[in-house]
Amino acid sequence: MRFPSMLALQALLIASASASASASRAEDSSDSLSPLQRRAADPALRTLSHANWTEQISKGAWLINFCTPTSSKCGEFERVWTELQKQKESLSTSYPAAPLTLAKVDCIADTALCRDVSSVPDLTLYLDGQKQKDRFQGLREYVQLSDWIESLAQNYRKSKKVSDVPPAQQQQQQPAGLPPAAQPSPQVAPAPQPQPAPAPAAPAPPAAPQKPAPVAGPEVPNAKGELMKFGSAQISDLAALNRYLGEGSRHGSSFVKFYAPWCPHCRAMAPAFEKLATELKGHVTVIEVDCEKYADVCRGYAVASFPTLKMFNNGEVTEYTGGRNLDAMKSWAQKAGSSSGVQEIQDMIELEEIVHRRDVVFLYLVESGVKKADRSLVEKASRILLTTQAQFLQTSSPALLRKYASYLLASDPNAKQGDSQNTRSAILVFKDRSASQPVKTFYPGRIAFTLSGGVQQHLQTGIQAQFSQQVVDWLNANRYPTLSEITGTNFGDVIHNKQAALVVLASLSDIHHGGVIAATGSGAHLRDAEEGALLQLARKWRLQENIRGSPVDGEMKEDGAGAKKGKKGKKGRSRKVIWAWIDADRWAKALKEYYGIRPEDLPSLVLVDGSKLEYFRLPTNHTALDGKSWLDVQPALGVGKGSTSSGSHPVFDTIYSALRGEIKASSSRTYVDRSMRGAEQTFSIIVDWTVRHPLLSSAFVLAVLALLISYVRAVEGGGAPGAGSWARSLAGGGQEASNGASLPHYHSANKAD
Known part of the structure; x- marks a missing residue:
């Protein structure tokens, strides 16, 4: 306008x-x-x-x-x-x-x-x-x-x-014996009199109260907008709570807080959580459970810390890990408490519109022959995305099935026999706001085919859990954009991700560029160029990983526990890598504390292992001032000692070297944290040795006690060499010398201040 x-x-x-x-x-x-x-x-x-x-x-x-x-x-x-x-x-x-x-x-x-x-x-x-x-x-x-x-x-x-x-319904509810007012003819009036039969038909309108039927159906959740407490009449015990939150419940979604009265974080969020019940009136029930009073209930729901917040939606459980203010909890609960996170689309226009607005979009292609139960399992698994920025779409549109027919063909475990029976399905993921080609594909049909023993049949309960978990794991691993921005809200979700994926983290600034302080306007332009160069490198990494022959998503793979524990994988590529950047001006203190990054080091690139709280320095062109060439690095700089270059980008070579254990990692823990962890590890070693060698440890303890007792007796009797002077100093004879020895420490401490 x-x-x-x-x-x-x-x-x-x-x-x-x-x-x-x-x-x-x-x-x-x-x-x-x-x-x-x-x-x-x-x-x-x-x-x-x-x-x-x-x-x-x-x-x-x-x-x-x-x-x-x-x-x-x-x-x-x-x-x-x-x-x-x-x-x-x-x-x-x-x-x-x-x-x-x-x-x-x-x-x-x-x-x-x-x-x-x-x-x-x-x-x-x-x-x-x-x-x-x-x-x-x-x-x-x-x-x-x-x-x-x-x-x-x-x-x-x-x-x-x-x-x-x-009004129309009011006219229908008029007694059957009364003539319509619009018919003035007196000849019609006598007609009802000789026929008393219609009179009994008058009770028919009461049959219309089909309104009581919804009583057996779903109730309006949180109808009064009040916080519900465990132990009240409606949820008086564990069995009642299980029924209230379980699958098939008529009460809708429930957002539950497990807390302890002595917990300071619980007390701090209590007013916001109580107000949340009012804000979610008619949509989500808000419940709190006192774990001090009902410890058995909290143990039953695997509560390990306070407060623990979980959304229960028809048996599906999603834990909340976001901010504890009213707006953050309300926004999350409204989304996680919805009946389904799946949106049905019909044509390519709809797909393009959504993809152009979202950084990550999943499209579930389903043919008509796919079993309803299998489709339901995928839809339930997609609920993991409800609390993320990614969107999950579903379609059986003939136009879209033809558009992506090649992906469906690859998904068919019976393709060689030519017996598809319209039972093919595939999940495509689109990134970078482009619907031209998916960046990754998952084949649920292959998982179901393998788990069922190579026979297209209904999945058993235990197998259903395996099937759902594989879908959840894949969605979780691919829900991140090509390049994520790290904020205070998603720091833990990205850095300490559940897949134990490594994170290539770029620290970018509007002010500091290669040791030079830039003006506000030009600095922002340089930062945008640096981000653009990083995005291109992230895309190149994704393409190179696909070319190198990563396993087909949707095929049974070996156990990935080794990757989560940080074991070396084949060719150093057993763990996924997420690419991200962070505002170095806003988070300058944290970057210096965790990764030793100073303003004069910007832009900077590190490889973060959040599962171990470690990081590796990645090579950059520190002197570049055009924003675009800060990642143009000589190959020799990016290869670890003793390794050979793969001929790819030096940053990639360094990542592979880190995964193969060829370069040493730095700790991202603080000094106090490192000291505490060192003491903890030392104590753990002592305990382990004691458990493995009980006799030797007992003998050692007895020997130490014997020496200590004999020494004390010698001191008391004055028989130990040098013991008399030591005892006299304790008694005050050496007080002057003792004070003199402590002075240098006192001065050095003050000098350090």
Whole structure:
């Protein structure tokens, strides 16, 4: 709206596109329009303009969606809004005395109507032409918006003193013996009298109370918006809690806090957690369990520390590890508590729209012959992504199946026999906001085929767990972008990842570049160039790993425990590598403390092993000042002693050398932590030796005690050489000398200060 001429041009283009779409119903012409423009042309969806604005909103309640066709957020919200408009049409047609209508305004075509709109999409309520202050608080997803709209309609009907029962339904509930008022003919009136039979039919309307049926179905979770405590009437014991949180429960999702009253972190987060129950009213039940009082319950749920926060969703458990403030917990709980994280798509346009907005997108291709149980296992496994930035999509669309037919063919364990039976499936992952080609593929069918003994049959319960775990592990390993940005929120998730993957961590600054302090504008430009060079190197690494022949995802592999324990793998490539960068200006203190990185060292590159709290220096061109060549390193610098270069990038050679154990790692622990760990290891060695050699250790202890006793007796009797002077010094005779010896230490301590 800052450029009227551009807006006018865009409006003209969109208007012409809409006109051509409505004039031609042919499929080929509609394909040229975006989904947002095609849906805007749907006559069933109401759109207001400057021409009919005043006349329309002057009567009734109107919920207006102010949006623009060019906004990505509007495009993402369009599918939800379209469904809401169609499903909530009855709120307008069924209540003519108090209608609530949903409509949309195109802020490019009607800039005057959007003068007060600060951001899009914007949902604004108008009652009889008057703008209201009511604002939707929550995620723009169908269930929450649907409930909110229903409450708006109900409140408006109440203000107009209109019954919640539609007039048409009220007429149907009239007694059968009464004639309709619209029939004035007196000849019709006697007709019901000779037929008393309809009178007993009057009880039929009570049969209409099919409303009690939902009592046996799902309940509204957290209906009162109150914090529920274990030990209350509804969850009085462990068995009741298991039923409440378990699979098949009618209570919906539950967010549970396991805490101890003496825990300071638990006390600090208590007010936010109690308020969270109010914020999640009608969506997620909020429960707390006192582990001091109910220790057996917490042991049953494998609680190892306090506080422990877990989401229970129809038997599926997801642990929360984010911030303990209200906003962080609310945002996570709303997403993790949803019924499913799987979105169904139908065409390539939808896929491209989502991929262009997300750094990581998974697409589950499923043919019609795939068993429902197998599909359900994959969908449940995908819930691991609910608390991440990655999105999981699913499709059985013939168009998309044809588009990626080559991947489906490779997924078929019976491909050689030519007997697919439409039972093929594959999970593709797209990164870098490009849908042109997946960067990795996983084949669930191969896992199921192998686990079932080479026979296409229903997976047994134990095998189902193995199948799900393999899917979860693959999704977890591939959910990171090509290049992640490290923040305070995701530091632990990336550096201390569950896969024990190594992390190539770049420290980039807006100010410091190769020992030179740059101005604000030019420094930011250099930082962007450094990040771009790192992204290209990360892509090259991914390509090289694929070319080197990494195992096919979806085939049974050897146990990966060795990689997690840090054992050397074949060719030094048994562990995955994640690429990331961090703002060195904001986290300067932490980078110096953990990795010894100073401002004059920037930009810097290290290989971090979060599972061992170790790191390796990676080679960079420290003197580069153009931002792009800081990773242009001579091969000799990147190869560890005794190793041979693979002919690839020096950074890659150093990574392989580190994995093969050819170069020494540095500890990322603090000085105090290293000292404590050293003492702990020493004590552990002593204990282990004592356990292995009980007789020798007992003899050693007795010998030490005997020497100590004999020495004390000698001191008391004055018989030990030099013992008398030592005893006298303790008694005060050597006090002056003792004080003199301590002075240098005192001065040196002060000099150090």
